[in-house]
Amino acid sequence: MLKVLSIKNFALIDDLQIDFPEGFIIITGETGAGKSILLDALSLVLGKRADMSVLRNAEEKCIIEVEFDLHKYEFESLFDELGIDYDANTIIRREILPTGKSRAFINDSPVTLDILTKLGQVLVDIHSQHQTISLGDLGFQFEIIDTMAGNKDLKEEYKSLWLALKKSQKKLQELIDFQKNANKEYDYNLHLLKELKSAPLQKGIQEQLEETYEEASNIEEIKERISESLHLLSDENIGIVNQLRELKRTFSSLTDYKQQYRDIFERIESAFLELEDLQNEVFDIDENIESNPEKMEEVSRQLDLIYSLQKKHKVLTVEQLIEIQEDLEKSVSQTENIEENIAQQTQTVEKERENTYQKALEIHKTREEVIPKLVKQLTEFIHELGMPNARFSVEVTSTETFFNNGIDELSFLFSANKGGNFGQLKKVASGGELSRIMLSVKAIMAEHTALPTIMFDEIDTGVSGEISQKMGDIMKSMSANRQVFAITHLPQIAAKGDYHFKVFKEDINGKTTTMLKVLSDNERIVEISEMLGGKSSSESARNHAVELLRKR
Numbered sequence: 001m002l003k004v005l006s007i008k009n010f011a012l013i014d015d016l017q018i019d020f021p022e023g024f025i026i027i028t029g030e031t032g033a034g035k036s037i038l039l040d041a042l043s044l045v046l047g048k049r050a051d052m053s054v055l056r057n058a059e060e061k062c063i064i065e066v067e068f069d070l071h072k073y074e075f076e077s078l079f080d081e082l083g084i085d086y087d088a089n090t091i092i093r094r095e096i097l098p099t100g101k102s103r104a105f106i107n108d109s110p111v112t113l114d115i116l117t118k119l120g121q122v123l124v125d126i127h128s129q130h131q132t133i134s135l136g137d138l139g140f141q142f143e144i145i146d147t148m149a150g151n152k153d154l155k156e157e158y159k160s161l162w163l164a165l166k167k168s169q170k171k172l173q174e175l176i177d178f179q180k181n182a183n184k185e186y187d188y189n190l191h192l193l194k195e196l197k198s199a200p201l202q203k204g205i206q207e208q209l210e211e212t213y214e215e216a217s218n219i220e221e222i223k224e225r226i227s228e229s230l231h232l233l234s235d236e237n238i239g240i241v242n243q244l245r246e247l248k249r250t251f252s253s254l255t256d257y258k259q260q261y262r263d264i265f266e267r268i269e270s271a272f273l274e275l276e277d278l279q280n281e282v283f284d285i286d287e288n289i290e291s292n293p294e295k296m297e298e299v300s301r302q303l304d305l306i307y308s309l310q311k312k313h314k315v316l317t318v319e320q321l322i323e324i325q326e327d328l329e330k331s332v333s334q335t336e337n338i339e340e341n342i343a344q345q346t347q348t349v350e351k352e353r354e355n356t357y358q359k360a361l362e363i364h365k366t367r368e369e370v371i372p373k374l375v376k377q378l379t380e381f382i383h384e385l386g387m388p389n390a391r392f393s394v395e396v397t398s399t400e401t402f403f404n405n406g407i408d409e410l411s412f413l414f415s416a417n418k419g420g421n422f423g424q425l426k427k428v429a430s431g432g433e434l435s436r437i438m439l440s441v442k443a444i445m446a447e448h449t450a451l452p453t454i455m456f457d458e459i460d461t462g463v464s465g466e467i468s469q470k471m472g473d474i475m476k477s478m479s480a481n482r483q484v485f486a487i488t489h490l491p492q493i494a495a496k497g498d499y500h501f502k503v504f505k506e507d508i509n510g511k512t513t514t515m516l517k518v519l520s521d522n523e524r525i526v527e528i529s530e531m532l533g534g535k536s537s538s539e540s541a542r543n544h545a546v547e548l549l550r551k552r
Helices: 037-043 076-082 113-123 127-138 138-149 152-197 205-217 220-236 241-253 260-290 293-313 318-384 431-447 463-477 521-533 541-549
Strands: 002-010 013-019 023-026 062-069 089-096 102-106 108-113 124-127 391-403 406-414 451-455 483-487 499-508 512-520
Touching: 002 037, 013 499, 013 512, 023 037, 023 406, 023 463, 037 062, 037 124, 037 451, 076 113, 089 113, 102 113, 124 205, 124 431, 127 138, 138 260, 138 406, 138 431, 152 318, 205 220, 205 293, 220 241, 241 260, 260 521, 293 318, 318 406, 318 431, 391 451, 431 451, 431 463, 463 483, 499 521, 521 541
Parallel strands: 023 483, 023 499, 124 451, 451 483
Antiparallel strands: 002 013, 002 062, 062 089, 089 102, 102 108, 391 406, 499 512
16 A cells, blocks of 8 residues: 655645555645645656656755555565566655656665566556546457456466567568579579588688799799808808807807806707707798699689679678678578478478467457356446446457467447447546446456555546445445555545545745645535535535535
8 A cells, every 4th residue: 555655846745744644545635736646746756757847946856756665465476577676665756856767666776667667557547537448448358358367477477488489470471482592592602612612712712822822923032032041041152050159159158157158059049049940941841842833823723713702792801701601501502491491490380370269269258158147246336336237248369360368259238228329438438437348347356456555536426325335335345455545526435445545736935836635524524515505505415415415
């Protein structure tokens, strides 16, 4: 249940904190006093999107906070599912900053707006004046039946199967579309693939071949330079190696005199060893290097093939050609195996279709089973609410089409008059009739949901007198197992409440401010008598108010 509502810097409210008790709670106030502001604030803290227009002072942040007592309810698993810490005294806070950004917290942990909305939906059901028209909405009609049937788990299982089926159907269609185009392109793709496979495509091969070709093209000059290098390195008279060997022998005699000489000798020795190794490597090159016209011709052929393929496919590297080859291999393979792939995917789709259909049939059967009970309860409520000749008929028909909630088509039919023909509820029911039907629906659904708080915003629109008293009785009965709020303009309903709060405006420091207070017994008499007879209510209006309160 909603224990505390705190509002700061929101619309016409500076700073308001109010504690709410259990039971049936009435909220009244003159038109324009700010009743809708309270609903807007509550909607905001439970996940509604916000903007800067809600800030009373545009330079300060708005803070709305609610505290819920959840001791009587089992919400631990939901909190786990949402990834938030459970507390039987749960506090939700929403902050709207002057920058326009907003933040949300549950038990002081920051949460996303999506998580806040999901939790808010199971804590409070706010019935606005505009929601009554949702009785004609097919989605809401299914929600009524599925709530009574307890279809939550079945619907989740169905939706999972349905989404998997849609994914498989999409994949099958993609295979079929691919087949149509691939058959036309198969021969050409196969030709391209053979061309690519005829080339030596591997990472780094182009650079390697170009280097080999460059060497082969200049082999005579290279041989000449290698021979000159060997002469400079190893000639007995002028060869660098022999000269360095002599330097090493000469300098070795100085190593006994000074550390510096020993260091220099080590460097000479190191240079000698490096140069000797270099001489051997150049000698090996000289021994093995030779002109090979056949090899040069083969390298040239491979390079020409690579260059022509790069030009043909409009790429610059062998790596890009390899990617094209892999794509073509995949395409050719798919085309060669497309019939088998389509057959396998068709089997998958048919199997998933059957599983989805069977789950949808389970949902259909539960709906069929619960409809007579729904019709009976709705009829009883409506008769009690002053429509003795009203009749309901709910028709559910299974189809071969998969929808997001099953395979059913649904019709809510209504007749208000004896012997009258049934018509679609949204087309034949008046505003006052819809208000009474919606209250009946809410009362029925409440028995099948663990909903801590329900708030009705002028659900009594279009009714009065004895009917409004009956509506008040129904809401009071609902409050036996949950907290029920009713924002009302009818004294007959206001008198039914266990507690009565009044919304009013005051001028504080030259600013109009919305206030909310709980009324004492005497203040309730005054408020209800004014609702009966206006500000200058008579003694009879006061007596009537006392009588209404006595009978509650």
